[in-house]
Amino acid sequence: MAFLELNALRKTFGNTVAVEHFDLSVQRGEFVSFLGPSGCGKTTTLRMIAGFEEPTEGRIVIDGEDVTNTPPNKRKLGMVFQSYALFPNMTVADNIAFGLRMLKTPHDQTQKRVQEMLMLIQMPDYGKRYSYQLSGGQQQRVALARALAIQPRVLLLDEPLSALDAKIRDELRNEIRRIQQALGITTIYVTHDQEEALSLSDRIVVMNKGKVEQIGEPFEIYNRPATEFAAKFVGTLSTLRGTVGGEDHVVVNGQPIRLAQSLHDRRVGDAISISLRPETIALGNGEVGANTLKATVQAITFLGAIVRVQLSANGSSFVADSLNSPSFAPPRVGDEVTVSFSPEAARVVS
Amino acid sequence: MATPSASSSSRRKPSLTRIFAWAIFIVCAAYLIVPLLTQFDYSLRAKRDQVGFTAYTNVLAIPDPAKAVTVETSPPKVALSLPKFYSSLLFSCLMAVLTIVVNTAIIVPTAYWVQYRLPRFKPAMEFFTVLPFAIPGIVLTFGLLRTYSGPPFNLTNTELGTVVMLVGAYSILVMPYTYRAVDTGLRAIDIRTLTEAARSLGAGWPVVILRVILPNLRVAVLSAALLTFAIAIGEFTFVNFLFPDERAFGSYLAAIGRNKIFEPAALTIISFLMVWAAVLLIQRLGRGGNQTQVTGIR
Numbered sequence: 001m002a003f004l005e006l007n008a009l010r011k012t013f014g015n016t017v018a019v020e021h022f023d024l025s026v027q028r029g030e031f032v033s034f035l036g037p038s039g040c041g042k043t044t045t046l047r048m049i050a051g052f053e054e055p056t057e058g059r060i061v062i063d064g065e066d067v068t069n070t071p072p073n074k075r076k077l078g079m080v081f082q083s084y085a086l087f088p089n090m091t092v093a094d095n096i097a098f099g100l101r102m103l104k105t106p107h108d109q110t111q112k113r114v115q116e117m118l119m120l121i122q123m124p125d126y127g128k129r130y131s132y133q134l135s136g137g138q139q140q141r142v143a144l145a146r147a148l149a150i151q152p153r154v155l156l157l158d159e160p161l162s163a164l165d166a167k168i169r170d171e172l173r174n175e176i177r178r179i180q181q182a183l184g185i186t187t188i189y190v191t192h193d194q195e196e197a198l199s200l201s202d203r204i205v206v207m208n209k210g211k212v213e214q215i216g217e218p219f220e221i222y223n224r225p226a227t228e229f230a231a232k233f234v235g236t237l238s239t240l241r242g243t244v245g246g247e248d249h250v251v252v253n254g255q256p257i258r259l260a261q262s263l264h265d266r267r268v269g270d271a272i273s274i275s276l277r278p279e280t281i282a283l284g285n286g287e288v289g290a291n292t293l294k295a296t297v298q299a300i301t302f303l304g305a306i307v308r309v310q311l312s313a314n315g316s317s318f319v320a321d322s323l324n325s326p327s328f329a330p331p332r333v334g335d336e337v338t339v340s341f342s343p344e345a346a347r348v349v350s
Numbered sequence: 351m352a353t354p355s356a357s358s359s360s361r362r363k364p365s366l367t368r369i370f371a372w373a374i375f376i377v378c379a380a381y382l383i384v385p386l387l388t389q390f391d392y393s394l395r396a397k398r399d400q401v402g403f404t405a406y407t408n409v410l411a412i413p414d415p416a417k418a419v420t421v422e423t424s425p426p427k428v429a430l431s432l433p434k435f436y437s438s439l440l441f442s443c444l445m446a447v448l449t450i451v452v453n454t455a456i457i458v459p460t461a462y463w464v465q466y467r468l469p470r471f472k473p474a475m476e477f478f479t480v481l482p483f484a485i486p487g488i489v490l491t492f493g494l495l496r497t498y499s500g501p502p503f504n505l506t507n508t509e510l511g512t513v514v515m516l517v518g519a520y521s522i523l524v525m526p527y528t529y530r531a532v533d534t535g536l537r538a539i540d541i542r543t544l545t546e547a548a549r550s551l552g553a554g555w556p557v558v559i560l561r562v563i564l565p566n567l568r569v570a571v572l573s574a575a576l577l578t579f580a581i582a583i584g585e586f587t588f589v590n591f592l593f594p595d596e597r598a599f600g601s602y603l604a605a606i607g608r609n610k611i612f613e614p615a616a617l618t619i620i621s622f623l624m625v626w627a628a629v630l631l632i633q634r635l636g637r638g639g640n641q642t643q644v645t646g647i648r
Contacts, residue, residue: 050550051550071549072546072550073551073552074552075550076552079550083543085540085543085544085547086547087544087547088566089565089566098548102553102557143547146551147550150551
């Protein structure tokens with residue numbers, strides 16, 4: 001049996017359905033991310049697990065115990081908030097000790113645990129400071145230590161890195177994963193940042209409009225998206241419009257494009273859309289057997305390690321990413337170029 | 351390039367503004383300070399052709415410690431016998447402290463709950479809390495007296511009941527100030543996230559209020575306490591009806607004003623000094639310890 005079970009969860013606010021038919025089983029020690037745009041219901045689901053929102057329907061089971069109607073202070077879960085939520089009237093050590101004191105842990109054990117947590121977050125000398133004396137990243141580390149100090153059954157993180165700048169975000173992201181793996185704690189992580197979800201998670205739940213679009217491992221979500229929304233939301237995806245040319249190819253801009261997928265259920269001449277990831281498209285003719293397509297350069301964006309080329313063919317815009325190198329000579333806007341991609345890279349969208 | 355005249359005129363402009371600002375400041379300060387100075391001067395002339403503190407010593411007559419406290423053994427009893435100034439001040443201070451405790455215990459959880467769980471009731475709360483401003487004091491007094499001094503409450507039949515009624519009346523009187531101070535304090539902290547953080551760590555509601563919310567409202571609660579103290583110390587209408595024996599400081603002040611000449615001026619200065627001391631104390635307490643700060647981002 002799974003460690004955390006969400007069965008047919010539903011939440012409505014008045015006439016608005018925030019979460020609908022949410023089913024999920026999380027194994028002990030697993031790191032699962034809820035990924036989706038704002039308003040998709042991911043935070044509401046997390047808050048239902050934490051006990052801050054009461055499900056309209058459905059059940060929440062943790063370690064075999066039905067906690068659906070258990071108040072949040074009795075669930076023994078740790079939560080980290082986007083806004084840190086450190087108690088401003090307490091020192092770092094008192095913040096970390098707060099949950100232990102609620103559990104009536106003996107004083108000497110509390111002190112020992114606080115020191116362990118400070119070591120874990122690599123801030124051993126910060127115990128006597130107040131939250132206003134810490135940077136955003138340090139505050140979030142303390143918030144993490146505070147949530148972990150009580151050895152929660154499940155760690156819940158609600159967009160914990162959103163308020164931090166990019167460099168600190170990267171550092172703390174690695175820190176969260178390191179700590180989670182070291183402690184083997186079951187973790188639910190809410191984010192709208194696909195990069196965070198892909199890099200941190202064992203599994204990702206892609207959500208949209210209160211519903212689960214897809215549940216899978218990061219590699220699966222990225223490479224084999226189950227729905228158009230999942231494909232478009234996770235990573236960059238370009239769509240090319242054309243017509244069915246046969247069982248194994250489509251025609252785009254008068255040029256045949258071979259697919260790995262069979263089109264036996266489509267009629268020749270039917271309109272069709274195919275999707276491509278930017279990193280699967282190469283400038284030039286490519287390898288033998290690759291599809292080639294003539295397109296016009298619309299814009300070029302330099303992203304450091306990557307050069308992103310915006311192209312158009314037959315009224316469809318698409319993007320090709322090339323790795324930057326000193327020998328790389330990017331095309332110019334208005335140039336007509338040939339791009340190539342493998343039949344496996346192109347997936348039928350509709 | 352600026353010509354010399356232009357540059358000198360640009361230099362003159364701010365100085366004129368500064369002079370105007372200083373003039374306004376001096377006029378306002380004089381409006382407040384001159385009456386106090388004249389009162390002070392008047393209070394020093396209790397003896398003909400002499401300047402001295404006679405009025406003050408009359409008011410503040412230091413009690414003889416041996417006579418002030420009487421201890422009886424059977425039945426065990428400690429009785430205080432102080433000059434009227436001290437006994438009335440002590441009584442009003444006690445009423446003020448009780449009002450502060452009662453008011454804080456009612457208003458802080460109420461304002462917190464309205465902000466946290468029932469924000470749609472905020473307009474109603476705003477309306478109710480300004481009612482003591484809108485209703486004249488004498489109407490409020492008679493209303494409360496008629497309601498609570500008769501059956502079934504009969505509060506004025508006993509000493510304790512009368513104290514309960516006075517503290518209740520003061521609590522209503524100071525509610526607008528307390529609610530506003532606490533509400534402003536609550537707006538400055540992210541109570542929702544702090545509450546949820548505390549709850550997720552195992553805290554029950556009393557712990558959330560007493561150990562998380564209240565300490566972060568220290569300055570707001572102290573401000574409300576100061577206002578409560580100032581109002582309760584000088585309040586006259588209620589105490590005059592409930593304790594007509596000049597037991598409270600307000601009725602003592604009124605009696606002195608009726609019967610003495612120089613002592614009321616001395617009492618005015620003493621009252622001001624007490625309020626200023628209270629303000630300084632509040633500021634000191636508000637500054638002490640750690641700073642209160644909104645946690646993280648909002």
